Amino acid sequence: MDVVLTALAELAEPYRMMMLFAGVFVGLVIGVVPGIGGIFGMALLVPLTYQMDPYSAFALLLGMGSVTTTSDTIPAVLFGVPGTVGAVATVVDGHAMARNGEAARAFGAAYMASMIGGVFGAALLALSIPVMRPLVLAMQTPDFFAVSAFGLSMVAMLAGSQPLKGFAAALLGLLASFIGIDANAGVHRWTFGQVYLWEGLPIVVVFLGLFGIPEMAAFLTRGSVQANASAPSYAGMFQGMRDTLREWPLVIRCSWIGTVLGAVPGVGVAALDWIAYGHAASLRNTGPKFGEGNVRGVIAPESANNAKEGGSLIPTVAFGVPGSASMSILLGAFLVQGLVPGPDMLGKHASLTVSMVLSIALANIIGAVACLLLTRPLARVAGVPSALLVPMILTFMLVGSYQTNMSALDFAMLAGIGFLGMATKQLNWPRAAFSLGFVLGPSLESQFFLAYQIHGWGWLGRPVVIVLLALAVAGFARQALVWKKAEGKPIALPAALPDGIFSLALLLTALAACATSFRFPFEASVFPLLTASILALIVAVIFVQTGVRLRSHAKGQPVSSSPAGEWLPEREAGLRGNMRITVLVVILAMLILSVGHLAASFLFVTAALAISGAKSLPRSAVYGLGTTIAIYAVFDLLVPQPWPEPWLMRLFSL
Amino acid sequence: MFFRRLLSIATIGMLALALSGSAHAADPVTIQVGYGAGGSYDMASRLVARHLGRFLPGNPEIIVQNVPGGGSIKLAQLLAGGLAADGSIVGGIGPGAALAPLLDPDNVDYDPLSFGWLASLGAVESFCAVSKTSGIETLGDFTSKEFLIGASGKSSTTYLFAALARNALGARFRIVTGFDGVADIELAIERGEIAGHCTFSYKDLVGRGLRDRLNVIARFGRADVKEYNSVPRVSEAVTDPLQRNAADLIESLRDYDFPFVLPAGASAQTIADMRKGFEAMMKDPDFLADARKTDEFNVDPTAGDKLELIVAARLKSDPTVIAAARDLVR
Structure with missing residues (x-):
């Protein structure tokens, strides 16, 4: 108890509280802006802490790290553009709610869930302090593999109305995650001689492309986020908060998922929010289907992703083994402060450890309250015409993507993945399943080989492994029954011809992957080969099914009722939206490359607003200037970046 | 009307140029x-x-x-x-x-x-060290017994040095690859899943107090490591001149x-x-x-x-x- 009081007294000093607030502020900003996340914020803030005392330093760092996953909900719900990789699962139902005119409710539910999840994670961290070391030591490599495998089994819940396509999408995600230099053998897998691909596909760009670009296209077509422009009210927000409180068992369970998986190395925030989402989807549900705006689909990932901060501190504090990427940067701050993670943190420095717990809990509360206060004005954005918003959001997305590698290939990647996103959205290949495969692929592979190298096959007998794998099988079996029951019922299906072409393209990709993965050394080829072969098999079946459908279609048999779940096809209007967004992306990319990100932001927003007739030219220029200032504030002042010299400038300087 | 539009377009253009210029003024x-x-x-x-x-x-x-x-x-x-x-x-x-x-x-x-x-x-000097619980105490144990040494990818220093120690000394241990980093390897040592690794630094042993839990077997590099100067250097244990030169080449990396x-x-x-x-x-x-x-x-x-x-x-x-x-x- 003494330790807690000491920690509280230390943290309550005005300067330290100020640091906590400053951290929360930076974290909220970083969370809202797509393309930059908590890791980025850590790298930004750590150097500032060198001159601080440890309490202030960790108040600042943890204050920032705790709330990026609170505010990243804002663009996710409003526009379907995830603010960080931790908000991707929130997009699915959160954005659907906004489209249904329930943005305020989604926000209320999300912030409440974030707050409870964050405080819960901190509490678990606090409770685990005395038993932290034995707890972490009890988990062995095979158990980590089993956790990842169990996570992957959640794909059954994300598979959508055409389960085969769900599996294929997950396998495609796995396959995509194997691109790059393999961590084990050091072999280049499908890098095509491009240095850009050595580190694999950049996860931020993948998610912006997969979700952000298609949602922008749909947004452009629809005219505004919600069809009926009813004024958002506090009533909606309070309803959302009540939703979260009513669903407290779900909140607690998902907070558990977040904390525990946060502590397991290799399962990042991007994976655990899908696992929480899948868990929620596997339960008996009332209300709309998952994917159509079920509030539980917002509550689950939001409670999990805020709980993870506490969880990932557990191995960091106890052993100096970072539980997440941003924790490895935090570890640098430990060393600068002269702190050695390990027994000392639980003994000599226990009050500091407790102050970290308090910082996380407080930050979550401050962050959630700040966001709640902003809900009404933010929800009002849902009624703003898309012609005004799309150019501005697109600018942030592209500048955010560009800063990941500062390479023209960032844009090519965004456009390519964006195309994949638009196609899969139109044709009912669930992007959620792809995401889960993509984020879990690397840890599945590396943990499997570690387990195998250390334990042979003996690890399959470990109790934790047996329990987790059994749970995975049981979940699958239960979902299989659901599919069995649904068999024969007519469901809506996408147009057969484009679907057939797409599955043929996937089939060829999978076969090419099979053929080329033979050339990798054994340990680098097993997973890709296995994944690609199963993918080829499944896609072949889908291709044949589509072919049959195409023929019966030609014979004039009736098809389809209304589409369900995550799938939202938009027919011809949607295609036009896709075309327009593609053109906009290309123009903006070329502008950024040739005149730099600031001038490009200004020119693009001004021209787009003026040409589309959303605003008069002078007013458009004001919006352009505003966007540019915001971009400058985030990407140049807050986070100074070495922007490459624009092409035009290079021409002049020659 | 036309003139005003022209003017505003010109203003915008100027502004854009100024912006792109000012962004790269300081180098x-x-x-x-x-x-x-x-x-x-x-x-x-x-x-x-x-x-x-x-x-x-x-x-x-x-x-x-x-x-x-x-x-x-x-x-x-x-x-x-x-x-x-x-x-x-x-x-x-x-x-x-x-x-x-x-x-x-x-x-x-x-x-x-x-x-x-x-x-x-x-x-930077490096040491091969194994946990005391592994039962490996001498260079003799290290070369003759079968056990596991941890490493990251095959192009990392953790692997290069472990492989150098194994091949140069003719040791029989296996190298487990795929750990995320040194901290991850050390946790696996603590869990007892593997015996040790070959990139401990002097600071790890003395500053972090790991020497109480580890047996230090061999070392790499020219750095002065005080009380550990008597620990045998891997390249010195190689007799064949060609092999020795090759070992030196790798060992001198750090x-x-x-x-x-x-x-x-x-x-x-x-x-x-x-x-x-x-x-x-x-x-x-x-x-x-x-x-x-x-x-x-x-x-x-x-x-x-x-x-x-x-x-x-x-x-x-x-x-x-x-x-x-x-x-x-x-």
Whole structure:
């Protein structure tokens, strides 16, 4: 108890509280802006802490790290553009709610869930302090593999109305995650001689492309986020908060998922929010289907992703083994402060450890309250015409993507993945399943080989492994029954011809992957080969099914009722939206490359607003200037970046 | 009406030009580091970033950018072609980048001598050590018993040194690859899943108090390690002269660790200015005090011209020695 009081007294000093607030502020900003996340914020803030005392330093760092996953909900719900990789699962139902005119409710539910999840994670961290070391030591490599495998089994819940396509999408995600230099053998897998691909596909760009670009296209077509422009009210927000409180068992369970998986190395925030989402989807549900705006689909990932901060501190504090990427940067701050993670943190420095717990809990509360206060004005954005918003959001997305590698290939990647996103959205290949495969692929592979190298096959007998794998099988079996029951019922299906072409393209990709993965050394080829072969098999079946459908279609048999779940096809209007967004992306990319990100932001927003007739030219220029200032504030002042010299400038300087 | 529109378009154009100009008015120097944020190379680069500006003409602001990939080989490949060589970009690479074209010719093709070698900050020693509970106490146990040594990927130092120890000493241990980093390996040692690894530093053993739990078996490198100077060096245990030269080549990698370079094509003047800045910085008391605080390595600097000669000498090693070295780390 003494330790807690000491920690509280230390943290309550005005300067330290100020640091906590400053951290929360930076974290909220970083969370809202797509393309930059908590890791980025850590790298930004750590150097500032060198001159601080440890309490202030960790108040600042943890204050920032705790709330990026609170505010990243804002663009996710409003526009379907995830603010960080931790908000991707929130997009699915959160954005659907906004489209249904329930943005305020989604926000209320999300912030409440974030707050409870964050405080819960901190509490678990606090409770685990005395038993932290034995707890972490009890988990062995095979158990980590089993956790990842169990996570992957959640794909059954994300598979959508055409389960085969769900599996294929997950396998495609796995396959995509194997691109790059393999961590084990050091072999280049499908890098095509491009240095850009050595580190694999950049996860931020993948998610912006997969979700952000298609949602922008749909947004452009629809005219505004919600069809009926009813004024958002506090009533909606309070309803959302009540939703979260009513669903407290779900909140607690998902907070558990977040904390525990946060502590397991290799399962990042991007994976655990899908696992929480899948868990929620596997339960008996009332209300709309998952994917159509079920509030539980917002509550689950939001409670999990805020709980993870506490969880990932557990191995960091106890052993100096970072539980997440941003924790490895935090570890640098430990060393600068002269702190050695390990027994000392639980003994000599226990009050500091407790102050970290308090910082996380407080930050979550401050962050959630700040966001709640902003809900009404933010929800009002849902009624703003898309012609005004799309150019501005697109600018942030592209500048955010560009800063990941500062390479023209960032844009090519965004456009390519964006195309994949638009196609899969139109044709009912669930992007959620792809995401889960993509984020879990690397840890599945590396943990499997570690387990195998250390334990042979003996690890399959470990109790934790047996329990987790059994749970995975049981979940699958239960979902299989659901599919069995649904068999024969007519469901809506996408147009057969484009679907057939797409599955043929996937089939060829999978076969090419099979053929080329033979050339990798054994340990680098097993997973890709296995994944690609199963993918080829499944896609072949889908291709044949589509072919049959195409023929019966030609014979004039009736098809389809209304589409369900995550799938939202938009027919011809949607295609036009896709075309327009593609053109906009290309123009903006070329502008950024040739005149730099600031001038490009200004020119693009001004021209787009003026040409589309959303605003008069002078007013458009004001919006352009505003966007540019915001971009400058985030990407140049807050986070100074070495922007490459624009092409035009290079021409002049020659 | 037409005139007004023309005017506003002109204003917008001017504004845009001014913006794009002002964004690049100040010319900061970027240190690109070939590793992710948080590791020791990242910390070393940020340490340099805090001080180097004071010793360069015009006192530029210095920014650190992480360009991780392939243990800094990705960055080295970029430095060899395409990056601005006007002094606006400095590369912080790993020492292995200087030998990678020799050791891994299938995947790496650049000429390390095309870089402008600026300085290396310190020498880093490495120890092979195993947990006391593993029952391995002597070099004899280490070479004769079967057990597991942890490593990251096959191109990392953790693997290179472990493989060197195994092949040079004819040991029978297996190397488990795929750990996320040294911290991850050490946790597996603590769990009892593996016995040890071959990249412990003197600071790990003494500063972090790990020596109470570890048996130190062998060492690499020329650094003075005080009470551990009597621990046998791996290359000294090799009798065959060719093998010994090959082992030396690998073992000496970290003698000039934390190297900084300019991209290929830098002018002699740019290199000279930058070398002067590094030299002055590495004698600066503020820098040295900060380095002690960062506590990643002992500052034991080597000047750029000397470093360049060392790299050149290594690259001109006898092809048979290089082939033997390649076999030693397989």
